[in-house]
Amino acid sequence: xxxxxxxxxxxxxxxxxxxxxxxxxxxxxxxxxxxxxxxxxxxxxxxxxxxxxxxxxxxxxxxxxxxxxxxxxxxxxxxxxxxxxxxxxxxxxxxxxxxxxxxxxxxxxxxxxxxxxxxxxxxxxxxxxxxxxxxxxxxxxxxxxxxxxxxxxxxxxxxxxxxxxxxxxxxxxxxxxxxxxxxxxxxxxxxxxxxxxxxxxxxxxxxxxxxxxxxxxxxxxxxxxxxxxxxxxxxxxxxxxxxxxxxxxxxxxxxxxxxxxxxxxxxxxxxxxxxxxxxxxxxxxxxxxxxxxxxxxxxxxxxxxxxxxxxxxxxxxxxxxxxxxxxxxxxxxxxxxxxxx
Amino acid sequence: xxxxxxxxxxxxxxxxxxxxxxxxxxxxxxxxxxxxxxxxxxxxxxxxxxxxxxxxxxxxxxxxxxxxxxxxxxxxxxxxxxxxxxxxxxxxxxxxxxxxxxxxxxxxxxxxxxxxxxxxxxxxxxxxxxxxxxxxxxxxxxxxxxxxxxxxxxxxxxxxxxxxxxxxxxxxxxxxxxxxxxxxxxxxxxxxxxxxxxxxxxxxxxxxxxxxxxxxxxxxxxxxxxxxx
Amino acid sequence: xxxxxxxxxxxxxxxxxxxxxxxxxxxxxxxxxxxxxxxxxxxxxxxxxxxxxxxxxxxxxxxxxxxxxxxxxxxxxxxxxxxxxxxxxxxxxxxxxxxxxxxxxxxxxxxxxxxxxxxxxxxxxxxxxxxxxxxxxxxxxxxxxxxxxxxxxxxxxxxxxxxxxxxxxxxxxxxxxxxxxxxxxxxxxxxxxxxxxxxxxxxxxxxxxxxxxxxxxxxxxxxxxxxxxxxxxxxxxxxxxxxxxxxxxxxxxxxxxxxxxxxxxxxxxxxxxxxxxxxxxxxxxxxx
Numbered sequence: 078x079x080x081x082x083x084x085x086x087x088x089x090x091x092x093x094x095x096x097x098x099x100x101x102x103x104x105x106x107x108x109x110x111x112x113x114x115x116x117x118x119x120x121x122x123x124x125x126x127x128x129x130x131x132x133x134x135x136x137x138x139x140x141x142x143x144x145x146x147x148x149x150x151x152x153x154x155x156x157x158x159x160x161x162x163x164x165x166x167x168x169x170x171x172x173x174x175x176x177x178x179x180x181x182x183x184x185x186x187x188x189x190x191x192x193x194x195x196x197x198x199x200x201x202x203x204x205x206x207x208x209x210x211x212x213x214x215x216x217x218x219x220x221x222x223x224x225x226x227x228x229x230x231x232x233x234x235x236x237x238x239x240x241x242x243x244x245x246x247x248x249x250x251x252x253x254x255x256x257x258x259x260x261x262x263x264x265x266x267x268x269x270x271x272x273x274x275x276x277x278x279x280x281x282x283x284x285x286x287x288x289x290x291x292x293x294x295x296x297x298x299x300x301x302x303x304x305x306x307x308x309x310x311x312x313x314x315x316x317x318x319x320x321x322x323x324x325x326x327x328x329x330x331x332x333x334x335x336x337x338x339x340x341x342x343x344x345x346x347x348x349x350x351x352x353x354x355x356x357x358x359x360x361x362x363x364x365x366x367x368x369x370x371x372x373x374x375x376x377x378x379x380x381x382x383x384x385x386x387x388x389x390x391x392x393x394x395x396x397x398x399x400x401x402x403x404x405x406x407x408x409x410x411x412x413x414x415x416x417x418x
Numbered sequence: 419x420x421x422x423x424x425x426x427x428x429x430x431x432x433x434x435x436x437x438x439x440x441x442x443x444x445x446x447x448x449x450x451x452x453x454x455x456x457x458x459x460x461x462x463x464x465x466x467x468x469x470x471x472x473x474x475x476x477x478x479x480x481x482x483x484x485x486x487x488x489x490x491x492x493x494x495x496x497x498x499x500x501x502x503x504x505x506x507x508x509x510x511x512x513x514x515x516x517x518x519x520x521x522x523x524x525x526x527x528x529x530x531x532x533x534x535x536x537x538x539x540x541x542x543x544x545x546x547x548x549x550x551x552x553x554x555x556x557x558x559x560x561x562x563x564x565x566x567x568x569x570x571x572x573x574x575x576x577x578x579x580x581x582x583x584x585x586x587x588x589x590x591x592x593x594x595x596x597x598x599x600x601x602x603x604x605x606x607x608x609x610x611x612x613x614x615x616x617x618x619x620x621x622x623x624x625x626x627x628x629x630x631x632x633x634x635x636x637x638x639x640x641x642x643x644x645x646x647x
Numbered sequence: 648x649x650x651x652x653x654x655x656x657x658x659x660x661x662x663x664x665x666x667x668x669x670x671x672x673x674x675x676x677x678x679x680x681x682x683x684x685x686x687x688x689x690x691x692x693x694x695x696x697x698x699x700x701x702x703x704x705x706x707x708x709x710x711x712x713x714x715x716x717x718x719x720x721x722x723x724x725x726x727x728x729x730x731x732x733x734x735x736x737x738x739x740x741x742x743x744x745x746x747x748x749x750x751x752x753x754x755x756x757x758x759x760x761x762x763x764x765x766x767x768x769x770x771x772x773x774x775x776x777x778x779x780x781x782x783x784x785x786x787x788x789x790x791x792x793x794x795x796x797x798x799x800x801x802x803x804x805x806x807x808x809x810x811x812x813x814x815x816x817x818x819x820x821x822x823x824x825x826x827x828x829x830x831x832x833x834x835x836x837x838x839x840x841x842x843x844x845x846x847x848x849x850x851x852x853x854x855x856x857x858x859x860x861x862x863x864x865x866x867x868x869x870x871x872x873x874x875x876x877x878x879x880x881x882x883x884x885x886x887x888x889x890x891x892x893x894x895x896x897x898x899x900x901x902x903x904x905x906x907x908x909x910x911x912x913x914x915x916x917x918x919x920x921x922x923x924x925x926x927x928x929x930x931x932x933x934x935x
Binding site for chain 1: 682730733734738739740742743744746747748749750751752753754755757758863867870871874903905906908909912913915916919920
Binding site: 466467468487488489492493497498500504506507508509513514516517518520521522559563 | 807810811813814817818820821822823824825826827828829
């Protein structure tokens, strides 16, 4: 695999400006319904980025990213119901997931589990949570004043308010802007990590763990670190999701949730950070289009795309298109050749 | 028997063989000598079909095999004993042989007559044999497929001297009694000299010298050629 | 006393069920290093094969024991040819692509048959032990599972096809050098594994009901059982099934079935940590 995630400042800047521009301009031009849809797409783009950190950058095959997403959602829901204010709950959604990932990751990486086993363990974790959350219908299952409600889910969850002002709940438009800014922040976080010297150690560990180990890096610790960061970001996405939805149910832990995240990543391009964002937006738009008065089942499209991309375009749209353009540029453009990755 | 013309091959885009040509005659034992990295194993794998030929031609008895899959080449009579023997470790010695003989219909017992040492180990798992025993088993297994040409990739590598002599004798018998032609890649000069009447020197992916007649026994000269190459 | 007997029987049934729906996956994984996350959908296709052919008037037993595996095996042949063939040696990609296949198949079957439950009547009556009862059909499942296991073991151990299969498992390149086409062997293996998944789907149809998404309930458990089992198809998978069956059944007895299932996954996490190469890597090196 070629060296990937190389910092390309021009590209990063362009993407940042694009996200920021959308956050500012779109509320003026689009209707509320479209904005609401775009909000959840952006939340899922953050979720896709979280797997980009864990799997794309860190090479940790996490089949249970939904576990951290869902737990983030539940953490926020329980906390905000108890506190009646959203600042601390948001922090908790992130911190609790980092802590959970630290414990689980310690167990997995210090035990030197192979990639496949890490996949199985993370999958099991999300299934346990799914099963557990489904079995909490009994009113006995409550944390403080928040009843978990089993498979019925927790309804009417407070949204995010302006920090420390419980009365100032964000409007849907403000939520959209907040989510877009969060997406920008997470994107820049990804870029910063990948461009840092630690990020290069992470990439080295992904590409050749043995060699990285022989160079004196503790690969287990490196993987643990990237796993914790990715999971914390997933928890953050979960919290934003519940803010958008006002509702959380065990479905957030489901297999199809984890599958979707992988599909966005693979279709967009798992070697980049823009790819998963594009994948998340494009595929959700496609699925919601299909949902309206169509005979075609969304699963057929998603599953079909996943198969096609794994077999025919394993690098995903963005890297393939980019390299295609670059090689065209080399062919037709002026003499200066640019190093591809 | 086996004809290789201007063969190019390599791993991915990295070329290893740059136009190797050789002809293996009926019942001939042809040696190929080269130091590490000269392309010996690549040559064997390309002839056996596990590496695609990017250019050139491979033919057996006039039949073009350049594009054939490994199993088709095996069925055309090309036997391959790879480096490191590649015994099926969890199969018994007998099963290692029967799986090879099932296709050709050759009698395992007949072949075992040539390998008394292997015949005593039939019920042991292949992985429990010593390196030398495994090498003998690999030769016997290859013979079970009924080949007319055998490709041997360093059959004496890492094997104790007493068994090396046994391997050399066995190969001579196979060659003499069954008329099997052998293409032998080696770094062991003694083994090469004992078996082949003709030795090709392989360096950086091409044949740079052909040694024939008495010269094959001049180990000092072979060694210096290999060093220079 | 009756209670002990019935609990033991239930445990045996639980183990047999896990084994039944894992064995096909175990064969495919053990031999080809391909993990088929669409395994549950192969079961679902078998189940639909059984249901639809029974509705069309076929004898229920024939539908479950013959049609279900055949339909799934044919489906497997097509899938191997179109999809899996491109992915040999890329373990993680097989996982992803078959995950896609799983979604795709569920979607297509939903479009054809709708998202409704089709049922098959549970044949046979109830076995009474004192105050307790156990469906006699459960015992049929145990019987068929034992038969399948015995057959697989016999084929692998005693027939030349089995020796060939085990040899391919250990070194596919060498098998090609001996004149066999590994692709044909893989295609056959995949079809057999798929057929066994279909058989499991057909046999379990009366107990679970048949809906397009029914596979989801099995795939994770089968996946975990097979990975925990490691490379030994029968001994490894058998041990894993036994441990998970006993654990989930006992926990179910003292709490609920949902918690029982969760305990199975928890046990898997702990087991994988203790045995990073599965049971086969630790106890049955080179066994089948």
